Amino acid sequence: MEEKLKIIDNISETVRDDMRKTMKKGSSVSIAAACFSMYAYSELKKQMEDVFELRFIFTSPTFVTERAEKAKREFYIPRLNREHSLYGTEFEIKLRNELTQKAIAKECADWIRRKAKFKSNTTGGNMGGFATVDSFSGQVAYMPLNGFTTVDIGCERGNNSYNMVNRMEAPFSTQYMRLFDALWNDRQKLQDVMDAVIDNITTAYNENSPEMIYFITLYNVFSEFLEDISEDVLPNEATGFKSSRIWGMLYDFQRDAVLAIINKLEKYNGCILADSVGLGKTFTALAVIKYYENRNKSVLVLCPKKLCENWNTYKDNYVNNPIAGDRLNYDVLFHTDLSRSGGVSNGLDLDRLNWGNYDLVVIDESHNFRNGAGTHAKTQENRYVKLMDKVIRAGVKTKVLMLSATPVNNRFNDLRNQLALVYEGNVELMDNRLNTSKSLDEIFRQAQKAFNVWNKLDKEKRTTDALLRTLDFDFFEVLDSVTIDRSRKHIEKYYNTKKSANFRRDGSQFPGGRTLRIWKMPLITMRFMRS
Numbered sequence: 001m002e003e004k005l006k007i008i009d010n011i012s013e014t015v016r017d018d019m020r021k022t023m024k025k026g027s028s029v030s031i032a033a034a035c036f037s038m039y040a041y042s043e044l045k046k047q048m049e050d051v052f053e054l055r056f057i058f059t060s061p062t063f064v065t066e067r068a069e070k071a072k073r074e075f076y077i078p079r080l081n082r083e084h085s086l087y088g089t090e091f092e093i094k095l096r097n098e099l100t101q102k103a104i105a106k107e108c109a110d111w112i113r114r115k116a117k118f119k120s121n122t123t124g125g126n127m128g129g130f131a132t133v134d135s136f137s138g139q140v141a142y143m144p145l146n147g148f149t150t151v152d153i154g155c156e157r158g159n160n161s162y163n164m165v166n167r168m169e170a171p172f173s174t175q176y177m178r179l180f181d182a183l184w185n186d187r188q189k190l191q192d193v194m195d196a197v198i199d200n201i202t203t204a205y206n207e208n209s210p211e212m213i214y215f216i217t218l219y220n221v222f223s224e225f226l227e228d229i230s231e232d233v234l235p236n237e238a239t240g241f242k243s244s245r246i247w248g249m250l251y252d253f254q255r256d257a258v259l260a261i262i263n264k265l266e267k268y269n270g271c272i273l274a275d276s277v278g279l280g281k282t283f284t285a286l287a288v289i290k291y292y293e294n295r296n297k298s299v300l301v302l303c304p305k306k307l308c309e310n311w312n313t314y315k316d317n318y319v320n321n322p323i324a325g326d327r328l329n330y331d332v333l334f335h336t337d338l339s340r341s342g343g344v345s346n347g348l349d350l351d352r353l354n355w356g357n358y359d360l361v362v363i364d365e366s367h368n369f370r371n372g373a374g375t376h377a378k379t380q381e382n383r384y385v386k387l388m389d390k391v392i393r394a395g396v397k398t399k400v401l402m403l404s405a406t407p408v409n410n411r412f413n414d415l416r417n418q419l420a421l422v423y424e425g426n427v428e429l430m431d432n433r434l435n436t437s438k439s440l441d442e443i444f445r446q447a448q449k450a451f452n453v454w455n456k457l458d459k460e461k462r463t464t465d466a467l468l469r470t471l472d473f474d475f476f477e478v479l480d481s482v483t484i485d486r487s488r489k490h491i492e493k494y495y496n497t498k499k500s501a502n503f504r505r506d507g508s509q510f511p512g513g514r515t516l517r518i519w520k521m522p523l524i525t526m527r528f529m530r531s
Contacts, residue, residue: 005172008142010163011469012461014154015142016043018167019133023047027135030180032057032127036118037149038108038201044153048111055184056148058120059127063196101217109201118197119190132177141173142166159473239294245323246287253495254280257484258287261401264482265360268433270400270422272366272415274485277405285362285403286314286323289330292399297359299330300391304365308332308346311364331358335368338383338390356395361387363421366402370409372417384417393424407483412451416444419482434481436474447475 008015023029023044029051036056041048048054112118121127130143143166151158168176183189241247250258257273261284264271273281289299301311313321315328332346342351363369369384392398400421408414419440423430427440436443450470454462479485 004169006167008154008165008167010154010165011466012457015145015165015167016150016153016155019044019142019153020047022133022135022138022140023051024135024137025050027051027133029054029131029133030057030177030184031055031129031131031145031148032059032180032183033129033131033145033148033152034059035062035147035149036197037147038104039150040148040153040155041108041111042104043150043155045107045111048115051115054116055180056116056118057127057180057183057190058118058193059129060120061122062120063118063193063200064120064122064191105201109198112194112198112201116194118192118194119184120193121189122191123189125189127183130176130180132173132180134177139170139173139177141168141176143168143176154469157469157471157473161472239291241287241291241294244287244290244294244326246283246290246326249322250283250287251280251495253486253491254284254287257284257486258291260484261288262291264484265399265401268422268430268482269397270402270419270482272402272404272407272418272483272485274404274407274483276487279486279488279491281403281405282310282314282364285364285401286328288401289328289360289362290326292360293329298357299360299362300358301330301332301362301364302335302338302387303332303363304368305334305336307364308334312346330362335365335383338386354395355390356393356398358391358398359396360399360401361391362401362403364403366418367404367406367409367414369421370407370414370417372413372420388421388425392421412444412448416440419478422482434478436477438472438474440478443472443474443478446472 008018027050029048031054033056035058128143129145129147130141131145131148132139132141145165146152150156151160152163154163247255247258257275261271261273265288273284275281275284289301292299303311311330311332314323315321315330315332317324331348333348334345337345337350340350344350369387372384392400402418402421404418407418419430420427431439434440438446450472451467454467454470457466
């Protein structure tokens with residue numbers, strides 16, 4: 001039997017899941033909230049179809065002003081955020097990117113005409129958000145409910161530090177039902193906005209071509225980035241790197257990665273390529289190297305000794321080098337060489353090597369540097385410190401490209417230590433470049449704290465989705481800025497791999513493919529972002 005009062009944390013349990021249970025056939029649903037999103041409707045579409053009616057009150061003045069003539073007008077973008085949320089909030093960008101807006105809008109508009117009624121608060125008075133469900137089996141109230149969006153009902157993370165909602169049954173829920181009825185019948189406070197809501201949502205699919213909706217969606221998604229676009233951070237095609245043999249061998253998804261890496265190297269001075277094992281990170285990196293060598297830049301590849309032959313082959317004049325015509329000229333050294341004080345390694349005299357003269361350093365299996373300058377592993381500490389002091393900080397400005405399918409082991413500091421190589425250990429350099437509300441140190445402290453809490457949950461509750469809900473929005477902003485991370489599932493979904501005869505699910509015949517490795521905590525890689 002359900003408790004009369006309980007708290008839904010929107011982590012182990014969501015308001016959406018609870019509503020799916022309480023919204024029985026013939027139920028009456030009443031919601032008072034700041035905004036209504038058709039994507040929240042879509043999450044509860046099956047249950048919404050079965051309800052007797054839905055009454056909705058916008059708690060702030062919404063759709064209450066007259067607009068321009070309906071006939072033959074251009075696409076209307078509401079000025080108020082609460083009106084704009086009808087098409088999805090800023091935290092529902094992922095849903096808008098799927099370009100299903102037209103279909104959802106059409107279904108939602110049809111449902112609204114048959115089942116829903118909308119009114120809006122016309123006063124300056126504050127109204128708290130809540131929802132009630134009245135069915136034959138009982139009455140339930142949810143409070144607070146700031147908006148009827150996928151964030152508020154627990155489907156998306158948003159930027160909330162927490163999102164707890166009280167679930168109440170009678171007699172507690174009865175008070176909220178009476179309050180809603182009193183508001184609904186108060187003509188002095190509320191105005192019927194049914195026509196305006198239908199008119200707005202119909203606009204999304206009825207008056208405009210799919211192309212217009214597509215372009216408007218793209219603009220709203222990417223407009224904040226347009227001002228930052230500069231030729232200084234875009235790949236310069238005049239270098240001729242797209243005429244190289246390595247470029248001609250790449251798949252489309254690898255070419256996209258090359259262009260994105262160059263952009264991130266120019267803008268942030270570094271990038272982590274964390275594509276899954278078997279997606280050809282080596283070939284992608286070789287195309288990046290070719291771009292910088294065409295610009296007369298000096299390149300160093302640091303790799304484990306076991307991978308030396310692989311990297312040497314692609315730069316030497318061998319018959320088994322498929323890109324020998326590109327005449328790559330990068331140096332190859334081993335991770336262990338950073339701990340050596342002298343001697344010869346891979347044909348290079350370490351005593352005379354000018355470590356600080358490299359414009360680009362490519363670190364293969366960069367997770368070997370995850371311990372940073374800590375005290376846990378003395379060998380790792382010496383390598384990390386020498387890499388930072390003798391290569392990155394010394395001499396010319398050095399860009400850093402890191403390759404790793406497992407950039408995180410069991411703590412987020414693994415990732416932070418690798419990123420420190422990008423900003424030379426001076427966190428202020430990265431804080432000034434990132435578009436985040438918190439410092440990088442604070443972002444990673446909060447991320448680790450969220451992980452520690454998540455890691456203590458029961459096994460059935462310790463899901464990837466539950467972890468995502470607890471991570472701060474700024475954390476994903478950092479990942480988007482300096483990492484590229486795609487799974488094989490992602491590639492197969494968004495790229496035409498059928499044309500690529502060598503694309504195999506096991507990676508065995510894919511350029512750069514290696515044997516899949518099992519590691520400690522597969523959820524806590526960059527891959528925890530993937531669907």
